Amino acid sequence: MSSPSPAVERYDVLILGGSMAGVEVLYQLRRKRRGRTLRVGVVDRQEVHGYIPLCQERLSRRLHDAHARLHTAGYVTAAPNAEMIVGTVTRMNSTARRVFLEDGRALEAEMIVVALGSVLAPPAHRIPGVEGALGVKFDHEAHEVRDRLQQLRAPSGPTQPRVVVVGGGISGVEMAGELAWMSQRSDDLQRPFEITLLHSGPRLLPALCERAGTLAADHLEAQGVDLRVKARLMEMRSDGILFEDRVPTTPEQLEMPTDLVLWAGGVRPAPVLERLGIARRDGWLTVNRELRALDADGAAIEGVFVVGDAACVVDDDAVWPTMKRAIECLWQAKVAAANLLASLEGAATRVHRLREDFPHGVSIGARSLVVYGPLVLDLPRINTWFRRFLMRRYFARYGARARG
Ligand SMILES: Cc1cc2nc3c(=O)[nH]c(=O)nc-3n(C[C@H](O)[C@H](O)[C@H](O)COP(=O)(O)OP(=O)(O)OC[C@H]3O[C@@H](n4cnc5c(N)ncnc54)[C@H](O)[C@@H]3O)c2cc1C
Structure with missing residues (x-):
């Protein structure tokens, strides 16, 4: 060399x-x-990393950013021989x-x-206009989506704002559930909004057992989410989406006015x-x-x-x-x-x-599941508490400097 x-x-x-x-x-x-x-x-x-497994709760501010971020640079530079290169x-x-x-x-x-x-983020070029769909994984993305939601929910915003979440895997189910939780906590300054979850497969949570998918669907619908399975996004336009509904024997293409599209269809x-x-x-x-x-x-x-x-x-x-x-x-x-x-x-x-x-913890707004193989536990409070406990253990691993 x-x-x-x-x-x-x-x-x-x-x-x-x-x-x-x-x-x-x-x-x-x-x-x-x-x-x-x-x-x-x-x-x-990034010098600071938001805790990704609870990114939906950070978006809704159910979990405040200050409690859910790792100060990576602080941890790295705590040792004399290590350096953070931003x-x-x-x-x-x-x-x-x-x-x-x-x-x-x-x-x-x-x-x-x-x-x-x-x-x-969506795969580029496969669906016309889909690059306009936003993902929420890192902090800057959560901030952008939070701002967009605030504009939509302002009294001066559209009359019946609608947010579409694309993808019925774990991230999509968690995002749709958390948006329902947000919408239910509306007031004069922050209006409620409609939430649609679009999933191309026949059932939610395809990576987990069938019972988990059924329970997730029940919990989302009970919280007011408009659930569309066997529904494939065809096109994203400036004022809405076009999707193929494959529930009827003869699939049909439907338009839906939409104000914000969130991508949860995979990394x-x-x-x-x-x-x-x-x-x-x-x-x-x-x-x-x-x-x-x-x-x-x-x-x-x-x-x-x-x-x-x-x-x-x-x-x-x-x-x-x-x-x-x-x-x-x-x-x-x-x-x-x-x-x-x-x-x-x-x-x-x-x-x-x-x-x-x-084991998977799946948060669904006010509800929550723990899934391991065919075992599904419907434990809203315990799982919410446990996932935060895991987050704190994760931060503690990297010491006090990482919390600075
Ligand atoms: C919405 C969502 C929810 C999730 N929930 C869970 C969960 O509940 N439980 C669970 O176990 N897992 C969950 N995951 C998966 C988990 O977050 C990932 O497996 C994990 O973040 C992967 O870590 P990583 O370090 O490999 O990469 P990433 O977390 O993707 O980090 C990559 C890092 O590289 C940096 N980077 C990228 N490109 C560049 C560049 N060009 N220059 C400099 N820096 C760069 C980025 O800033 C970032 O810090 C979730 C993932 C998502 C997207």
């Missing part, structure tokens, strides 16, 4: 992305004596392990862990993943069972790991059905951090284990 030019800042480890997976890699490195000696840089365009990654030369930022900076490292994740790879010099499957970065990034020939790229939503584990040419969830980020971060240290020390590495399920 040629020696770096003076303009290139050099680290032992660079962690690209400081959300759920990236911050946990740092946590795991710091737990080991050798890890604490390394100069680590964490690169992210910036946008534009590309990476994976073989040289050199990273380029939008502001012109270049960074290099002995080891790189990519944790640049996903975006909650897709963060755009930068295509410029990192790592082979991809459906846009996600391929890794082997040691979570080492793969090149176009399927060979491991020296010193580069991928974790979290961005990672697609390929084993014997088959893609693992890993969960894109917080718990999977924690499991992967532990393996990647251990393998990174093992590589530096010339020790044996370990392999990641496939786990396909884990």
Whole structure:
């Protein structure tokens, strides 16, 4: 490898992305004596991370932002050897392990862990106009949608505002339920609004058992949500949507006046993943069972790991059905951090284990379910309390500086 030019800042480890997976890699490195000696840089365009699993409650302000944010930069800089690098990654030369930022900076490292994740946004170009649908995952998105809702609900806004949520998976059900909760708490300054949940499949929560889907539908309808299953979004226009209703024997196309469309139809790879010099499957970065990034020939790229939503584990040419969830980020971060240290020390590495399920908490406005395989518990108060407890445990993991 040629020696770096003076303009290139050099680290032992660079962690690209400081959300759920990236911050946990740092946590795991710091737990080991050798890890604490390394100069680590964490690169992210966000210094603070809102708690994503309860993003719908942050949107409605049922959960105040101040109680639901991790001050990532505070956590990172709490150790003398770690540095938060606020910036946008534009590309990476994976073989040289050199990273380029939008502001012109270049960074290099002995080891790189990519944790640049996903975006909650519709697939471009498949549905005309759909790029106007908004997703709520990160803080700036929650702020934008909150502002839009405020304008719609103002006494000067449209007479009967309607918000359409697209996608009847967990995120869509949670979003529609939370909007119903908001609408029910209307007053003279904030008017109620109609909520439609549009889902192309025959039942809600397709990834969970049938009973969970049925209960979710009952709870949403009881809270006033207009539920449309077997309804596929065809087009988004400035004043409404066009969708295909496949409930009748002969499907029909219907128009619906709409003031705001929220996308909850699944995540897709963060755009930068295509410029990192790592082979991809459906846009996600391929890794082997040691979570080492793969090149176009399927060979491991020296010193580069991928974790979290961005990672697609390929084993014997088959893609693992890993969960894109917080718990999977924690499991992967532990393996990647251990393998990174093992590589530096010339020790044996370990392999990641496939786990396909884990209990789900599904919040549905005033109601709430806990689902594990075929088991469904309808526990509104306990689950709401428990999910906040989990959030506080998550923050506590990263210490007092992270709450600053
Ligand atoms: C609406 C929603 C609800 C969810 N609810 C739950 C839940 O209840 N339970 C659960 O377990 N999981 C939930 N998840 C999934 C969970 O949030 C993800 O699995 C987790 O956030 C993935 O973490 P990550 O670190 O891999 O990536 P992400 O969280 O996607 O973070 C990627 C990070 O990379 C940064 N980044 C991206 N591109 C660049 C760039 N070019 N330059 C610099 N920085 C960049 C971003 O700023 C971000 O900080 C939910 C996801 C969504 C979208």
